[in-house]
Amino acid sequence: MIYAVISNSIKNSPITKRNIELTEKMLGESKYSLQGKRTARTPDAVDGHQQIVPVPDTVREFYSNVELCVDVIFVNDVPFLSTLSKHIHFGTADALDNLTAPVLENQIINVIK
Numbered sequence: 001m002i003y004a005v006i007s008n009s010i011k012n013s014p015i016t017k018r019n020i021e022l023t024e025k026m027l028g029e030s031k032y033s034l035q036g037k038r039t040a041r042t043p044d045a046v047d048g049h050q051q052i053v054p055v056p057d058t059v060r061e062f063y064s065n066v067e068l069c070v071d072v073i074f075v076n077d078v079p080f081l082s083t084l085s086k087h088i089h090f091g092t093a094d095a096l097d098n099l100t101a102p103v104l105e106n107q108i109i110n111v112i113k
Contacts, residue, residue, distance in 0.1 A: 050094075052113060063088055070108060072099065081107045 067086040079096040
């Protein structure tokens, strides 16, 4: 802003360099100017173990019949079992060791649980 005032980029502006310096001294630095300049903190580690969360009884009663959409997707040649439940919109993605029927069946059973 000071450069814009000194170089007369804003034509016929009544604002001077001293006005800007006094304003910054009174109000402090802008939180918006600092927003993109801070270094990001390292996020907390995610526990890689699957957690089974109990479903409340009211939800079980309302959604007694749930349709589950299942597909195998590949990310960098690594197979993942991707699931999405209709109406609830709960999705999962689990890495697969291989594409054999028992492995797929176990993963689907885990999702259903």
